Amino acid sequence: MKKLFLLSFIGLALVSCKPTMDKQSQYGIKGDWTLTNVSHIGGEFVKVTSFNIADAHCFKGSQWKFVSNNNTGVVSLQGGNSCPMFESNFKWFVNPNGEFEFKFIDAGLKAKNVTTGYKMKVKNQTASSFDLIDNFYVDGQGYDVTYHFVKN
Numbered sequence: 001m002k003k004l005f006l007l008s009f010i011g012l013a014l015v016s017c018k019p020t021m022d023k024q025s026q027y028g029i030k031g032d033w034t035l036t037n038v039s040h041i042g043g044e045f046v047k048v049t050s051f052n053i054a055d056a057h058c059f060k061g062s063q064w065k066f067v068s069n070n071n072t073g074v075v076s077l078q079g080g081n082s083c084p085m086f087e088s089n090f091k092w093f094v095n096p097n098g099e100f101e102f103k104f105i106d107a108g109l110k111a112k113n114v115t116t117g118y119k120m121k122v123k124n125q126t127a128s129s130f131d132l133i134d135n136f137y138v139d140g141q142g143y144d145v146t147y148h149f150v151k152n
């Protein structure tokens with residue numbers, strides 16, 4: 001009887017120590033958002049290509065839709081001023097460390113078959129705005145790119 005009680009207690013303790021996902025971040029990001037600003041060290045003198053698509057500044061004004069109940073979304077860039085038009089579905093979530101992870105899903109592909117994606121820090125989250133912070137490296141030196149989103 002004592003062994004059963006002890007094993008039950010140990011099992012309960014192990015299950016209760018499981019890390020949990022940051023639900024506040026996960027559900028707070030849902031809805032339609034506009035990426036209003038992109039900033040990084042070096043500004044216009046350093047070219048940063050975001051998500052292997054376009055110059056980071058091409059993402060200003062881009063529209064993002066986040067659906068939290070199935071972790072899907074759509075991003076669209078309007079194009080113009082040497083920026084491409086772009087639209088893609090994506091799969092996203094906030095991991096237990098509070099990091100935003102997403103990957104683009106091309107037409108005809110399933111998310112489980114896409115092995116490349118992006119991971120960024122979620123910062124300054126409120127009901128009407130949040131920042132995603134991405135890291136990039138130049139000559140071994142790390143820098144941050146900040147993407148500022150405002151709720152539509």
